[in-house]
Amino acid sequence: MALDTRAAAARVLAQVLGGKSLNQALPPALEKVAPRDRGLLQQLCYGSLRQAPQLQALLDQLLTKPLRDKDRDVLGLLLCGLYQLEDTRIPDHAAVSATVAATRALKKPWAKGLANAVLRRFLRERESLLANLDAASAAAHPPWFFQAIHRQWPRHADRIIAANNNQPPMTLRVNSSRVGRDNYLRDLNEAGIKASAGTISADAIYLQSPMDVAELPGFEDGLVSVQDEAAQLAALLLAAEPDERVLDACAAPGGKSCHILERQPRLGELVAMDVDPERLIRVEQNLERLQLQASVVVGDAAGPPEQLAKNSFDCILVDAPCSASGVIRRHPDVKLLRREQDIAGFGEQQQGILAGLWPLLKPGGRLLYATCSLLDGENTEVVQQFLAATPDARLAAQPPYAGETTSVGCQLLPDPGGPDGLFYSLLEKT
Ligand SMILES: C[S@@+](CC[C@H](N)C(=O)[O-])C[C@H]1O[C@@H](n2cnc3c(N)ncnc32)[C@H](O)[C@@H]1O
Numbered sequence: 001m002a003l004d005t006r007a008a009a010a011r012v013l014a015q016v017l018g019g020k021s022l023n024q025a026l027p028p029a030l031e032k033v034a035p036r037d038r039g040l041l042q043q044l045c046y047g048s049l050r051q052a053p054q055l056q057a058l059l060d061q062l063l064t065k066p067l068r069d070k071d072r073d074v075l076g077l078l079l080c081g082l083y084q085l086e087d088t089r090i091p092d093h094a095a096v097s098a099t100v101a102a103t104r105a106l107k108k109p110w111a112k113g114l115a116n117a118v119l120r121r122f123l124r125e126r127e128s129l130l131a132n133l134d135a136a137s138a139a140a141h142p143p144w145f146f147q148a149i150h151r152q153w154p155r156h157a158d159r160i161i162a163a164n165n166n167q168p169p170m171t172l173r174v175n176s177s178r179v180g181r182d183n184y185l186r187d188l189n190e191a192g193i194k195a196s197a198g199t200i201s202a203d204a205i206y207l208q209s210p211m212d213v214a215e216l217p218g219f220e221d222g223l224v225s226v227q228d229e230a231a232q233l234a235a236l237l238l239a240a241e242p243d244e245r246v247l248d249a250c251a252a253p254g255g256k257s258c259h260i261l262e263r264q265p266r267l268g269e270l271v272a273m274d275v276d277p278e279r280l281i282r283v284e285q286n287l288e289r290l291q292l293q294a295s296v297v298v299g300d301a302a303g304p305p306e307q308l309a310k311n312s313f314d315c316i317l318v319d320a321p322c323s324a325s326g327v328i329r330r331h332p333d334v335k336l337l338r339r340e341q342d343i344a345g346f347g348e349q350q351q352g353i354l355a356g357l358w359p360l361l362k363p364g365g366r367l368l369y370a371t372c373s374l375l376d377g378e379n380t381e382v383v384q385q386f387l388a389a390t391p392d393a394r395l396a397a398q399p400p401y402a403g404e405t406t407s408v409g410c411q412l413l414p415d416p417g418g419p420d421g422l423f424y425s426l427l428e429k430t
Contacts, residue, residue, distance in 0.1 A: 002034040006080055006098055007105035009044035013076030018069075022049060022333040048076075048083040049332035050140065050165055055082045057137035061129050062118045074111045077102055081119045092123055140165050144340035145325065148375060156404075156413050160374070160421070163414035164328045170210040171419075173227040173255075174203045175290060177262045181205065184224060187217045200402045200412070200419060201232035203259070222290040227255045228327075230403070230412035230419035231372075234317060235259035237399050237426055238368050242266035244314035249301040249357050252279030254286040256319055256370075261292040270294040271308065273301065302352040310359045315366055318357060320350045322371040322378045326414055326421025343377040350382045358390060361429045366396055369425045374411065379423040383408040387427070396426040 008029045015025035026045055030038050048055065059078055067075045081099035084090045096119045103111040122129065130138070136146035139161050150157045172195075174181045181197060185205060188195045193211065198204025206229075213219050213226060234256045240246050244267060248257040251272035261270055272287075272294045274280050280296055287294055299305040301318065323346055328334050354369065361367055369386075371378050387393055387408070401410035401424065409425030 002037070003029075003032040004102050004105035005033050005037040005041050006044065006077065006102035007073075008033050008041055009048065009080045010073045010077035010102060010106060012041075012045045013048055013079055014072035016049065016333045016336055017072045017075060019337065021337065022046075022331065043088075044080050044083065046167075046332055047087055048079045049335065050329070051083055051087055052079060052140070052332070052336055053142050054133065054137050054140040055079045055086070057133050058082055058086075058122065058129055059118070061132060062121055071108070071111070073106050074103070074108055074114070077106065077111070077115060078118055081115060082122060085119065085122060096120065096123075140335070142335055142338075145335070145338070148325075148340075152374065152376060153404075153413065159416070160414055163416045163418075163421075166329060166416050167210075168228070168329045168420070169417050170207045171198065171227060171229050172205040172207065172216070173201070173225045173232055173259060173262075174205060175223050175225070175262045176203050177265045179218070179223050184217075191217055198229045198232075198419075201229050201236060203262075204229040204232055206417070220289065225255065225258065225286070225290065227259065228420045228422075230326075230422040231255055232259060233402060233412070233422070233424060234319065234368060234370055235263045237401070237424055238315050238317055238366070240264040240267055240315055243268040245312060246270045246315040246317070247308065247313045247357070247360060248272050248317045248319070249304075249353070250274060250317075250319045250321065251296075252276060252283050254283035256317060257283060257294055258286050258290050258292055260317070261287075261294065262290065268314075271297055271313075273297045273299045273304070273308075275300045300356070302349070302356040304356055304360060308360055311362050313360050313365060314362055315368070316357055316361055317368050317370065318353060319370045320346075320353055320378075322346050322350070322373040323375060324372055326372040326374045326412075326423070329414060330420070343375055346373075347377045347382055350378060351385060354382070354386045355389075358393065358429070363392070363429050366426060366428045367393075369409075369427065371423045372420060373423060374413070374421045379411065379425070380406050380408050383425045383427070392430045393427050394430055396428045399424075399426040 012025045012029045033041050084095035100115045136143040149160050174184045194208035195205050251257045252274040257272040272283050277298045324331050324334050403410050403412035412419050412422045414421040
Protein backbone atom coordinates (compact mmCIF):
# COMPACT_ATOMS: atom_id res chain seq x y z
CA MET A 1 0.00 0.00 0.00
CA ALA A 2 1.20 3.53 -0.77
CA LEU A 3 2.66 5.49 2.15
CA ASP A 4 0.89 8.61 3.45
CA THR A 5 2.47 11.62 1.68
CA ARG A 6 3.09 13.69 4.82
CA ALA A 7 4.56 10.71 6.65
CA ALA A 8 6.85 10.14 3.65
CA ALA A 9 7.89 13.82 3.73
CA ALA A 10 8.52 13.57 7.48
CA ARG A 11 10.86 10.61 6.95
CA VAL A 12 12.75 12.38 4.16
CA LEU A 13 13.16 15.47 6.36
CA ALA A 14 14.28 13.26 9.26
CA GLN A 15 17.05 11.82 7.08
CA VAL A 16 18.22 15.28 6.05
CA LEU A 17 18.13 16.39 9.70
CA GLY A 18 20.35 13.35 10.35
CA GLY A 19 22.90 14.46 7.73
CA LYS A 20 21.78 12.82 4.45
CA SER A 21 21.40 14.89 1.29
CA LEU A 22 17.96 15.44 -0.24
CA ASN A 23 19.24 13.85 -3.46
CA GLN A 24 19.86 10.65 -1.50
CA ALA A 25 16.74 10.71 0.68
CA LEU A 26 14.00 11.79 -1.73
CA PRO A 27 14.15 9.34 -4.70
CA PRO A 28 13.38 6.16 -2.67
CA ALA A 29 10.52 7.99 -0.91
CA LEU A 30 8.99 9.00 -4.24
CA GLU A 31 8.65 5.29 -5.06
CA LYS A 32 6.68 4.68 -1.85
CA VAL A 33 3.83 7.15 -2.38
CA ALA A 34 1.03 6.95 -4.95
CA PRO A 35 2.10 8.38 -8.34
CA ARG A 36 -0.47 11.20 -8.08
CA ASP A 37 1.09 12.32 -4.77
CA ARG A 38 4.70 12.55 -6.00
CA GLY A 39 4.41 16.24 -6.91
CA LEU A 40 3.05 17.04 -3.44
CA LEU A 41 5.79 15.02 -1.73
CA GLN A 42 8.42 16.89 -3.69
CA GLN A 43 6.82 20.24 -2.84
CA LEU A 44 6.59 19.38 0.88
CA CYS A 45 10.25 18.30 1.05
CA TYR A 46 11.74 21.15 -1.00
CA GLY A 47 9.47 23.77 0.57
CA SER A 48 10.02 22.64 4.18
CA LEU A 49 13.79 22.64 3.64
CA ARG A 50 13.78 26.06 1.94
CA GLN A 51 11.98 27.48 4.97
CA ALA A 52 13.63 25.20 7.55
CA PRO A 53 15.69 27.79 9.49
CA GLN A 54 12.53 29.85 10.02
CA LEU A 55 10.34 26.84 10.83
CA GLN A 56 12.91 25.49 13.29
CA ALA A 57 13.01 28.86 15.09
CA LEU A 58 9.20 28.82 15.30
CA LEU A 59 9.26 25.28 16.66
CA ASP A 60 11.81 26.28 19.29
CA GLN A 61 9.13 28.61 20.63
CA LEU A 62 6.34 26.05 20.35
CA LEU A 63 7.99 22.98 21.90
CA THR A 64 8.46 22.87 25.65
CA LYS A 65 11.37 20.41 25.30
CA PRO A 66 13.38 19.33 22.25
CA LEU A 67 12.51 16.04 20.55
CA ARG A 68 14.93 13.12 20.88
CA ASP A 69 17.10 12.09 17.89
CA LYS A 70 15.06 8.90 17.47
CA ASP A 71 11.98 11.09 16.91
CA ARG A 72 13.44 13.10 14.05
CA ASP A 73 10.53 11.87 11.93
CA VAL A 74 8.12 13.69 14.29
CA LEU A 75 10.31 16.79 14.06
CA GLY A 76 10.19 16.45 10.25
CA LEU A 77 6.40 16.14 10.39
CA LEU A 78 6.07 19.29 12.52
CA LEU A 79 8.31 21.23 10.12
CA CYS A 80 6.22 19.97 7.23
CA GLY A 81 3.02 20.97 9.07
CA LEU A 82 4.27 24.49 9.75
CA TYR A 83 5.45 24.81 6.16
CA GLN A 84 1.95 24.03 4.90
CA LEU A 85 0.38 26.60 7.22
CA GLU A 86 2.91 29.31 6.55
CA ASP A 87 3.82 28.95 2.88
CA THR A 88 1.21 26.98 0.91
CA ARG A 89 -2.35 27.49 -0.22
CA ILE A 90 -3.49 24.28 1.48
CA PRO A 91 -6.40 25.38 3.73
CA ASP A 92 -5.32 25.49 7.39
CA HIS A 93 -7.85 22.91 8.59
CA ALA A 94 -6.84 20.43 5.86
CA ALA A 95 -3.12 20.93 6.58
CA VAL A 96 -3.61 20.37 10.31
CA SER A 97 -5.82 17.30 10.02
CA ALA A 98 -3.66 15.61 7.34
CA THR A 99 -0.47 16.31 9.33
CA VAL A 100 -1.96 15.05 12.59
CA ALA A 101 -3.28 11.94 10.81
CA ALA A 102 0.22 11.19 9.48
CA THR A 103 1.41 10.36 13.02
CA ARG A 104 -0.46 7.06 12.56
CA ALA A 105 1.49 6.19 9.39
CA LEU A 106 4.68 7.02 11.30
CA LYS A 107 3.53 4.54 13.97
CA LYS A 108 3.91 7.21 16.65
CA PRO A 109 0.39 7.63 18.02
CA TRP A 110 1.80 9.54 21.02
CA ALA A 111 2.74 12.34 18.62
CA LYS A 112 -0.89 12.95 17.58
CA GLY A 113 -1.64 15.25 20.51
CA LEU A 114 1.70 17.02 20.15
CA ALA A 115 1.18 17.72 16.43
CA ASN A 116 -2.34 18.93 17.04
CA ALA A 117 -1.29 21.22 19.90
CA VAL A 118 1.75 22.68 18.12
CA LEU A 119 -0.01 23.42 14.84
CA ARG A 120 -3.13 24.88 16.48
CA ARG A 121 -1.06 27.07 18.78
CA PHE A 122 0.88 28.31 15.76
CA LEU A 123 -2.40 29.31 14.11
CA ARG A 124 -3.53 31.15 17.25
CA GLU A 125 -0.25 32.93 17.97
CA ARG A 126 1.21 33.26 14.46
CA GLU A 127 1.77 37.04 14.61
CA SER A 128 3.64 37.11 17.91
CA LEU A 129 5.67 33.97 17.13
CA LEU A 130 6.82 35.49 13.82
CA ALA A 131 7.55 38.83 15.49
CA ASN A 132 9.96 37.09 17.90
CA LEU A 133 12.23 35.78 15.11
CA ASP A 134 15.72 37.23 14.63
CA ALA A 135 16.58 38.61 11.17
CA ALA A 136 18.34 35.43 9.93
CA SER A 137 15.53 33.09 11.03
CA ALA A 138 12.88 35.44 9.62
CA ALA A 139 14.76 35.28 6.29
CA ALA A 140 14.92 31.46 6.54
CA HIS A 141 18.74 31.36 6.48
CA PRO A 142 21.24 29.94 9.00
CA PRO A 143 22.82 32.90 10.87
CA TRP A 144 26.39 32.30 9.63
CA PHE A 145 25.28 32.25 6.01
CA PHE A 146 22.91 35.21 6.41
CA GLN A 147 25.82 37.22 7.84
CA ALA A 148 28.23 36.04 5.13
CA ILE A 149 25.82 37.16 2.38
CA HIS A 150 25.42 40.59 4.01
CA ARG A 151 29.18 40.94 4.58
CA GLN A 152 30.17 39.95 1.07
CA TRP A 153 27.27 41.22 -1.02
CA PRO A 154 25.71 44.05 1.02
CA ARG A 155 24.05 45.75 -1.94
CA HIS A 156 22.59 42.50 -3.28
CA ALA A 157 21.78 40.66 -0.04
CA ASP A 158 18.00 41.07 -0.17
CA ARG A 159 17.81 39.82 -3.74
CA ILE A 160 20.10 36.84 -3.04
CA ILE A 161 17.97 35.88 -0.04
CA ALA A 162 14.77 36.21 -2.06
CA ALA A 163 16.26 34.02 -4.80
CA ASN A 164 17.41 31.40 -2.27
CA ASN A 165 13.90 31.19 -0.82
CA ASN A 166 12.09 30.64 -4.09
CA GLN A 167 11.79 27.97 -6.74
CA PRO A 168 14.33 28.51 -9.52
CA PRO A 169 13.22 29.02 -13.10
CA MET A 170 13.54 26.16 -15.57
CA THR A 171 16.24 27.17 -18.05
CA LEU A 172 17.12 25.41 -21.28
CA ARG A 173 20.31 25.28 -23.33
CA VAL A 174 19.74 25.04 -27.02
CA ASN A 175 22.15 22.68 -28.80
CA SER A 176 23.67 25.34 -31.05
CA SER A 177 25.32 22.73 -33.28
CA ARG A 178 21.84 21.50 -34.25
CA VAL A 179 19.35 24.38 -33.94
CA GLY A 180 19.39 28.17 -33.57
CA ARG A 181 17.83 29.71 -30.46
CA ASP A 182 15.32 31.79 -32.45
CA ASN A 183 14.15 28.70 -34.34
CA TYR A 184 13.77 26.73 -31.14
CA LEU A 185 11.84 29.60 -29.52
CA ARG A 186 9.51 29.42 -32.52
CA ASP A 187 9.10 25.65 -32.00
CA LEU A 188 8.20 26.28 -28.36
CA ASN A 189 5.76 29.00 -29.32
CA GLU A 190 4.07 26.68 -31.84
CA ALA A 191 3.79 24.02 -29.12
CA GLY A 192 2.05 26.59 -26.88
CA ILE A 193 5.01 26.75 -24.44
CA LYS A 194 5.73 30.27 -23.17
CA ALA A 195 9.44 31.10 -23.11
CA SER A 196 11.95 33.92 -23.53
CA ALA A 197 15.63 34.27 -24.46
CA GLY A 198 18.35 34.63 -21.79
CA THR A 199 20.65 37.65 -21.81
CA ILE A 200 23.97 36.17 -20.58
CA SER A 201 24.21 33.06 -22.71
CA ALA A 202 23.31 33.10 -26.40
CA ASP A 203 22.01 29.53 -25.95
CA ALA A 204 19.73 30.12 -22.94
CA ILE A 205 15.96 30.03 -22.91
CA TYR A 206 13.79 30.61 -19.82
CA LEU A 207 10.50 28.71 -19.63
CA GLN A 208 7.68 30.64 -18.06
CA SER A 209 6.64 27.51 -16.09
CA PRO A 210 8.57 24.33 -15.35
CA MET A 211 7.49 21.26 -17.32
CA ASP A 212 8.33 17.65 -18.00
CA VAL A 213 11.39 17.50 -20.29
CA ALA A 214 9.82 14.68 -22.29
CA GLU A 215 7.25 17.20 -23.57
CA LEU A 216 9.88 19.62 -24.90
CA PRO A 217 10.13 19.56 -28.71
CA GLY A 218 13.19 17.52 -29.77
CA PHE A 219 14.41 16.77 -26.22
CA GLU A 220 14.93 13.04 -26.81
CA ASP A 221 16.65 13.91 -30.09
CA GLY A 222 19.15 16.14 -28.32
CA LEU A 223 18.01 19.55 -29.56
CA VAL A 224 17.92 20.96 -26.06
CA SER A 225 19.05 20.33 -22.46
CA VAL A 226 18.12 21.71 -19.06
CA GLN A 227 20.93 23.91 -17.74
CA ASP A 228 21.00 27.09 -15.68
CA GLU A 229 22.11 30.20 -17.57
CA ALA A 230 25.08 30.99 -15.28
CA ALA A 231 26.32 27.42 -15.82
CA GLN A 232 26.24 28.06 -19.58
CA LEU A 233 28.87 30.76 -19.18
CA ALA A 234 31.57 28.09 -18.66
CA ALA A 235 31.69 26.96 -22.31
CA LEU A 236 31.51 30.59 -23.48
CA LEU A 237 34.44 31.66 -21.28
CA LEU A 238 36.54 28.64 -22.21
CA ALA A 239 35.79 29.31 -25.91
CA ALA A 240 37.54 26.14 -27.11
CA GLU A 241 39.08 26.35 -30.61
CA PRO A 242 39.08 23.69 -33.36
CA ASP A 243 41.54 20.80 -32.70
CA GLU A 244 42.13 21.77 -29.07
CA ARG A 245 42.28 19.10 -26.32
CA VAL A 246 40.03 19.95 -23.38
CA LEU A 247 39.88 18.34 -19.94
CA ASP A 248 36.68 18.78 -17.92
CA ALA A 249 38.16 17.62 -14.63
CA CYS A 250 35.00 17.51 -12.44
CA ALA A 251 32.57 16.68 -15.18
CA ALA A 252 29.56 14.78 -13.83
CA PRO A 253 26.69 14.91 -14.72
CA GLY A 254 28.20 16.45 -17.85
CA GLY A 255 26.20 19.64 -18.46
CA LYS A 256 29.27 21.79 -19.11
CA SER A 257 31.15 19.05 -21.05
CA CYS A 258 28.23 18.70 -23.45
CA HIS A 259 27.94 22.46 -23.91
CA ILE A 260 31.67 22.73 -24.73
CA LEU A 261 31.20 20.03 -27.42
CA GLU A 262 28.04 21.66 -28.81
CA ARG A 263 29.81 25.02 -29.05
CA GLN A 264 32.90 23.61 -30.76
CA PRO A 265 31.99 20.65 -33.02
CA ARG A 266 35.59 20.51 -34.40
CA LEU A 267 37.27 20.00 -31.03
CA GLY A 268 40.35 17.73 -31.02
CA GLU A 269 39.20 15.77 -27.93
CA LEU A 270 37.24 16.31 -24.76
CA VAL A 271 38.18 14.21 -21.73
CA ALA A 272 35.35 14.16 -19.17
CA MET A 273 36.75 13.08 -15.80
CA ASP A 274 35.10 12.66 -12.40
CA VAL A 275 36.08 10.94 -9.19
CA ASP A 276 32.64 9.33 -8.88
CA PRO A 277 32.06 6.45 -11.34
CA GLU A 278 28.30 6.35 -10.57
CA ARG A 279 27.91 9.99 -11.53
CA LEU A 280 29.88 9.39 -14.75
CA ILE A 281 27.02 7.17 -15.96
CA ARG A 282 24.96 10.38 -16.24
CA VAL A 283 27.72 11.90 -18.40
CA GLU A 284 27.54 8.90 -20.77
CA GLN A 285 23.74 9.20 -20.96
CA ASN A 286 23.87 12.91 -21.74
CA LEU A 287 26.55 12.41 -24.40
CA GLU A 288 24.45 9.70 -26.01
CA ARG A 289 21.21 11.70 -26.05
CA LEU A 290 23.01 14.74 -27.50
CA GLN A 291 24.94 12.57 -30.01
CA LEU A 292 28.31 13.88 -28.78
CA GLN A 293 31.66 12.15 -28.27
CA ALA A 294 34.05 12.39 -25.32
CA SER A 295 36.58 10.19 -23.51
CA VAL A 296 35.06 9.43 -20.11
CA VAL A 297 37.63 8.79 -17.37
CA VAL A 298 37.34 7.99 -13.66
CA GLY A 299 40.00 9.95 -11.81
CA ASP A 300 40.87 12.22 -8.93
CA ALA A 301 41.67 15.75 -10.09
CA ALA A 302 43.96 16.25 -7.09
CA GLY A 303 46.10 13.31 -8.29
CA PRO A 304 45.16 12.73 -11.93
CA PRO A 305 45.64 9.29 -13.51
CA GLU A 306 48.92 8.75 -15.44
CA GLN A 307 47.06 8.32 -18.74
CA LEU A 308 46.55 12.12 -18.69
CA ALA A 309 49.99 13.31 -19.77
CA LYS A 310 51.69 16.47 -18.51
CA ASN A 311 51.46 19.55 -20.80
CA SER A 312 48.85 17.80 -22.97
CA PHE A 313 45.69 19.97 -22.64
CA ASP A 314 44.97 23.32 -24.26
CA CYS A 315 42.08 23.97 -21.87
CA ILE A 316 41.04 22.66 -18.47
CA LEU A 317 37.69 23.29 -16.81
CA VAL A 318 37.68 22.88 -13.03
CA ASP A 319 34.05 22.96 -11.89
CA ALA A 320 35.16 22.32 -8.34
CA PRO A 321 33.26 20.58 -5.54
CA CYS A 322 32.04 23.36 -3.22
CA SER A 323 29.50 24.41 -0.59
CA ALA A 324 26.77 24.91 -3.26
CA SER A 325 25.95 28.20 -1.52
CA GLY A 326 25.07 29.75 -4.91
CA VAL A 327 22.51 27.07 -5.80
CA ILE A 328 20.65 26.75 -2.50
CA ARG A 329 17.31 27.22 -4.21
CA ARG A 330 17.98 23.96 -6.09
CA HIS A 331 19.54 22.20 -3.09
CA PRO A 332 17.70 23.62 -0.07
CA ASP A 333 19.09 20.86 2.18
CA VAL A 334 22.33 22.91 2.09
CA LYS A 335 20.68 25.29 4.58
CA LEU A 336 20.65 22.49 7.15
CA LEU A 337 23.71 20.50 6.18
CA ARG A 338 26.41 23.11 5.63
CA ARG A 339 28.38 24.62 8.53
CA GLU A 340 30.57 27.73 8.45
CA GLN A 341 33.65 25.65 9.25
CA ASP A 342 33.08 23.52 6.09
CA ILE A 343 34.17 26.42 3.87
CA ALA A 344 37.85 26.20 4.85
CA GLY A 345 37.78 22.46 4.08
CA PHE A 346 36.36 23.11 0.61
CA GLY A 347 39.03 25.77 0.06
CA GLU A 348 41.79 23.26 0.83
CA GLN A 349 40.23 20.64 -1.44
CA GLN A 350 39.96 23.20 -4.26
CA GLN A 351 43.65 24.18 -3.82
CA GLY A 352 44.61 20.49 -4.04
CA ILE A 353 42.61 20.07 -7.25
CA LEU A 354 44.15 23.17 -8.90
CA ALA A 355 47.67 22.05 -7.93
CA GLY A 356 46.99 18.52 -9.22
CA LEU A 357 45.70 19.67 -12.61
CA TRP A 358 48.06 22.55 -13.42
CA PRO A 359 50.92 20.32 -14.72
CA LEU A 360 48.52 18.81 -17.32
CA LEU A 361 48.03 22.22 -18.98
CA LYS A 362 50.22 23.16 -21.98
CA PRO A 363 52.21 26.40 -21.74
CA GLY A 364 49.92 29.04 -23.25
CA GLY A 365 46.88 26.96 -22.26
CA ARG A 366 43.96 28.24 -20.16
CA LEU A 367 42.25 26.92 -17.07
CA LEU A 368 38.75 28.00 -16.08
CA TYR A 369 38.09 27.70 -12.35
CA ALA A 370 34.39 27.60 -11.45
CA THR A 371 32.30 27.04 -8.35
CA CYS A 372 28.61 27.33 -7.52
CA SER A 373 29.50 29.25 -4.37
CA LEU A 374 29.04 32.88 -3.32
CA LEU A 375 31.77 32.78 -0.70
CA ASP A 376 35.25 34.28 -1.05
CA GLY A 377 36.85 31.37 0.82
CA GLU A 378 36.08 29.09 -2.13
CA ASN A 379 36.46 31.67 -4.88
CA THR A 380 38.69 34.75 -4.85
CA GLU A 381 40.87 33.54 -1.96
CA VAL A 382 41.46 30.15 -3.59
CA VAL A 383 42.53 31.75 -6.88
CA GLN A 384 44.69 34.39 -5.17
CA GLN A 385 46.46 31.74 -3.11
CA PHE A 386 46.98 29.56 -6.19
CA LEU A 387 48.40 32.47 -8.21
CA ALA A 388 50.78 33.36 -5.36
CA ALA A 389 52.05 29.76 -5.19
CA THR A 390 52.30 29.12 -8.96
CA PRO A 391 54.88 31.24 -10.82
CA ASP A 392 53.71 30.21 -14.33
CA ALA A 393 50.04 31.04 -13.64
CA ARG A 394 48.43 34.42 -14.32
CA LEU A 395 44.97 35.87 -14.91
CA ALA A 396 43.85 35.72 -18.54
CA ALA A 397 43.31 39.09 -20.24
CA GLN A 398 39.73 40.38 -20.53
CA PRO A 399 37.52 37.30 -20.61
CA PRO A 400 33.89 38.10 -21.48
CA TYR A 401 32.77 37.92 -17.85
CA ALA A 402 29.20 38.62 -16.70
CA GLY A 403 27.61 39.51 -13.38
CA GLU A 404 29.75 41.18 -10.72
CA THR A 405 33.43 41.71 -11.45
CA THR A 406 35.81 40.56 -8.70
CA SER A 407 39.59 41.02 -8.40
CA VAL A 408 40.22 37.65 -10.12
CA GLY A 409 37.05 36.90 -12.08
CA CYS A 410 33.30 37.28 -11.96
CA GLN A 411 30.43 36.30 -9.72
CA LEU A 412 26.94 35.61 -10.99
CA LEU A 413 24.50 36.17 -8.15
CA PRO A 414 21.37 34.05 -7.74
CA ASP A 415 18.46 36.03 -9.07
CA PRO A 416 14.73 35.28 -8.73
CA GLY A 417 13.68 34.28 -12.23
CA GLY A 418 17.31 34.52 -13.40
CA PRO A 419 20.65 32.69 -13.13
CA ASP A 420 22.20 30.73 -10.28
CA GLY A 421 25.15 32.00 -8.22
CA LEU A 422 28.36 30.86 -9.93
CA PHE A 423 31.94 32.12 -9.74
CA TYR A 424 34.42 32.03 -12.63
CA SER A 425 38.11 32.84 -12.94
CA LEU A 426 40.04 32.29 -16.17
CA LEU A 427 43.78 31.63 -15.75
CA GLU A 428 46.53 31.02 -18.27
CA LYS A 429 49.91 29.30 -18.18
CA THR A 430 52.82 31.47 -19.24
C1 LIG B 1 29.79 20.91 -9.36
S1 LIG B 1 29.82 19.23 -9.77
C2 LIG B 1 30.22 19.26 -11.47
C3 LIG B 1 29.06 19.61 -12.39
C4 LIG B 1 29.42 19.43 -13.85
N1 LIG B 1 30.59 20.17 -14.23
C5 LIG B 1 28.28 19.84 -14.78
O1 LIG B 1 28.28 20.97 -15.26
O2 LIG B 1 27.40 19.01 -15.01
C6 LIG B 1 31.32 18.73 -9.06
C7 LIG B 1 31.77 17.34 -9.43
O3 LIG B 1 33.10 17.17 -8.93
C8 LIG B 1 33.27 15.81 -8.64
N2 LIG B 1 34.48 15.71 -7.80
C9 LIG B 1 34.61 15.95 -6.47
N3 LIG B 1 35.89 15.80 -6.09
C10 LIG B 1 36.59 15.47 -7.20
C11 LIG B 1 37.95 15.16 -7.47
N4 LIG B 1 38.86 15.18 -6.50
N5 LIG B 1 38.31 14.84 -8.72
C12 LIG B 1 37.39 14.82 -9.73
N6 LIG B 1 36.08 15.08 -9.54
C13 LIG B 1 35.70 15.41 -8.30
C14 LIG B 1 31.97 15.40 -8.00
O4 LIG B 1 31.80 14.00 -8.08
C15 LIG B 1 30.97 16.20 -8.83
O5 LIG B 1 30.46 15.40 -9.87
